[in-house]
Amino acid sequence: MTSEENPAEMAPTTADLPVLKVALLGCGVVGSSVARMLVDNADDLASRVGARLELIGIAVRRPDRPRPDVPVDPSLFTADADTLVRGADIVIEVIGGIDPARELILTAMQHGASVVTANKALLAEDGPTLYAAAGEHGVDLYYEAAVAGAIPIVRPMRESLVGDDVQRVLGIVNGTTNFVLDKMDSTGAGFAETVEQAQSLGYAEADPTADVEGFDAAAKAAILASLAFHTRVSIDDVHREGITEVTAADIQAARDMDAVVKLLAICELVRDESGAPSGVSVRVHPAMIARSHPLASVRDAYNAVFVEAAAAGELMFYGKGAGGDPTSSAVLGDVVAVARHRLAGGHGPTESAYADLPVVDMGQATTRYHISLAVADRPGVLAQVASAFAEHGVSIETVRQRVLGEGDERASLVIVTHRAPDSALAATVDALTGLDTVDAVVSWMRVEGA
Numbered sequence: 040m041t042s043e044e045n046p047a048e049m050a051p052t053t054a055d056l057p058v059l060k061v062a063l064l065g066c067g068v069v070g071s072s073v074a075r076m077l078v079d080n081a082d083d084l085a086s087r088v089g090a091r092l093e094l095i096g097i098a099v100r101r102p103d104r105p106r107p108d109v110p111v112d113p114s115l116f117t118a119d120a121d122t123l124v125r126g127a128d129i130v131i132e133v134i135g136g137i138d139p140a141r142e143l144i145l146t147a148m149q150h151g152a153s154v155v156t157a158n159k160a161l162l163a164e165d166g167p168t169l170y171a172a173a174g175e176h177g178v179d180l181y182y183e184a185a186v187a188g189a190i191p192i193v194r195p196m197r198e199s200l201v202g203d204d205v206q207r208v209l210g211i212v213n214g215t216t217n218f219v220l221d222k223m224d225s226t227g228a229g230f231a232e233t234v235e236q237a238q239s240l241g242y243a244e245a246d247p248t249a250d251v252e253g254f255d256a257a258a259k260a261a262i263l264a265s266l267a268f269h270t271r272v273s274i275d276d277v278h279r280e281g282i283t284e285v286t287a288a289d290i291q292a293a294r295d296m297d298a299v300v301k302l303l304a305i306c307e308l309v310r311d312e313s314g315a316p317s318g319v320s321v322r323v324h325p326a327m328i329a330r331s332h333p334l335a336s337v338r339d340a341y342n343a344v345f346v347e348a349a350a351a352g353e354l355m356f357y358g359k360g361a362g363g364d365p366t367s368s369a370v371l372g373d374v375v376a377v378a379r380h381r382l383a384g385g386h387g388p389t390e391s392a393y394a395d396l397p398v399v400d401m402g403q404a405t406t407r408y409h410i411s412l413a414v415a416d417r418p419g420v421l422a423q424v425a426s427a428f429a430e431h432g433v434s435i436e437t438v439r440q441r442v443l444g445e446g447d448e449r450a451s452l453v454i455v456t457h458r459a460p461d462s463a464l465a466a467t468v469d470a471l472t473g474l475d476t477v478d479a480v481v482s483w484m485r486v487e488g489a
Contacts, residue, residue: 053085059378062127062152063097064120064143065134066109069157069184070097072363073131073370074109084371088378096123098134098143125150129377131370132156133184137164148172148180153377153386155370157184163258163274166265170390179386181373186259187212187342189365190358191372196266196346197388204349205267209487210304212259214340214360215243215250216282220300220325221338223290230285242340242361252281253302256323260304263344264321267306269394272321278401280324289325289482292411296455298327299335303487309399318399327409328488335488402462407436407486409455412471413478416442416450420476424452427470433459449478455486 061077063070077084077094085091094111098120106116117123120139124130124147132154134140140161144154145168154173156162162169162185173180183193187210196205211217215237222233234251237243249255257277264272282302293300304323311317328335333355337343342360347353359365380386414420421440428435434457442450456464471477 053082053091056085057090057382058093059088059090059128059381060095060126061092061129061131061374062095062123062147064124064130064132064140066097066099066106066116067133068363069366069370070133071106071109072367073133074111076367076371078110080371084375088375089382090378092129092374092378095127098123121146124152127152128381129374130154131374132158133370134158135160137161141165141168144169145172148176148178151176151178153179153181153381155181155184155373155377157182157366157370159185159255159258159262160274163261166262166273167271167390167392173386174389177386179377179380180389181377181387182262183373184366184369186262187344187356188214188358188360188362189368190342190344190356190360191369192344192356193262193266195354195356196263197391200346200348200351201388201391203351204308205346206308206349207347208263208267208304208306208344209334210256210259210263210306210342210344211301211334211337212263212304212342212344212360213250213253213256213302214342215247216253216256216302217337217342218242218340219251220282220285220290220302223285223287224294224299227287227290229287230283237340251283253279253323256302256304260306260321260323263304264306264319264398265392267346268308268316268319268396269391270319270396270398271392272319272398276321276398278322278324278404282325285325286482288411289484292409292453292482292484293327295453296327296409297331298329298486300325300484301328301334301337303328303334305487307404309403316394316396318397318403320399320401320404322401322404324485326406326485326487328486332488402460402465404461405458406461406464407456407458408464408468408483409453409486410468410471410483411481412452412454413481414450414452415476415478416448417476420450421452423474423476424454424471427474428454428456428467431463431467431470433457433463433467451481461485
């Protein structure tokens with residue numbers, strides 16, 4: 040074989056491949072990492088896609104600010120995001136928030152660009168508008184990075200499990216709160232102390248409200264529920280409670296029953312008496328979960344999503360849920376997918392909302408409660424407490440009682456219930472506070488995972 044016939048020498052280089060123009064909106068922690076990966080992995084990405092991905096511009100508020108960690112020509116930075124998206128084949132949006140992100144994405148789609156976004160807040164608030172625009176203009180909308188960072192969960196839910204019937208999704212989808220609760224459990228530290236530690240390590244923002252009050256997790260829960268149950272769920276549909284009221288006593292109570300406290304995003308299919316789907320329950324709140332459950336072992340700032348499906352059974356997706364490089368990994372995976380679709384002349388899956396199930400009120404959600412009471416230590420107290428549960432149709436699973444101290448006329452009563460409507464459990468707690476034999480409802484918390 041002559042050198043002229045050598046296949047290696049005859050193979051085309053990436054320079055011979057067609058070009059797809061890529062616009063990047065935002066250059067913060069994630070945007071900077073995306074830009075670096077586009078540049079550093081340019082040849083590999085071109086080979087995987089079958090086209091070169093040319094970064095044509097990066098939209099930022101201050102184009103003249105030095106960015107030595109971003110290896111691109113400084114002239115690529117621009118404040119004119121609107122013009123930039125009009126000339127792109129693929130737009131990557133990592134600026135976050137609602138506006139101007141929404142208008143820029145819609146403009147990009149109107150001009151034929153596919154969009155990759157990490158914007159959970161926008162998808163949870165106005166996802167249907169974006170899905171409709173993508174369908175109208177025949178482009179892709181991909182958003183793997185919007186939920187749980189590097190963990191591949193959106194595509195499995197949207198594609199791999201689309202032929203199955205998902206019954207339930209339990210997720211630890213916020214790294215900050217998981218770090219805080221994990222440290223409270225493992226070190227005995229208080230809430231404020233662990234939040235400060237999370238901030239010093241870069242896991243929490245200076246204002247951690249979005250994390251500790253559950254807003255971030257609620258947005259992700261809305262996206263997961265929409266995918267799992269083929270129903271439009273917005274962030275306003277999600278019952279939300281944060282972790283600011285979780286105390287060291289709650290953590291100890293969980294430890295006493297061989298459990299841990301986690302902030303969970305819970306998405307469940309609700310069925311009627313005939314077994315037919317009748318609604319979906321979507322909520323975010325702290326809950327006790329047995330240490331034997333796979334989610335209990337998720338430590339530090341890691342995320343995990345536990346999926347229960349009719350045919351596939353139980354699945355768990357685990358990994359880093361935030362950070363520049365992990366999130367940009369998910370972004371670039373989407374970019375490769377939509378780039379391949381453009382070359383092939385097609386697009387990926389669109390919104391699936393055919394089931395159109397109602398989102399049920401939190402009071403209709405079924406759960407279990409762990410309730411700790413300080414009660415009078417005398418005969419008949421347990422019967423009176425049990426009567427309060429029975430009056431509201433709540434069955435008791437376990438009871439533990441101990442005297443608080445020698446000579447003390449009070450006792451500690453810890454009750455774990457069977458599953459019941461949340462409204463019935465809440466009413467039971469209210470009734471207990473009115474009993475003259477109950478000095479105090481020391482704490483109560485939901486119990487999940489069983």
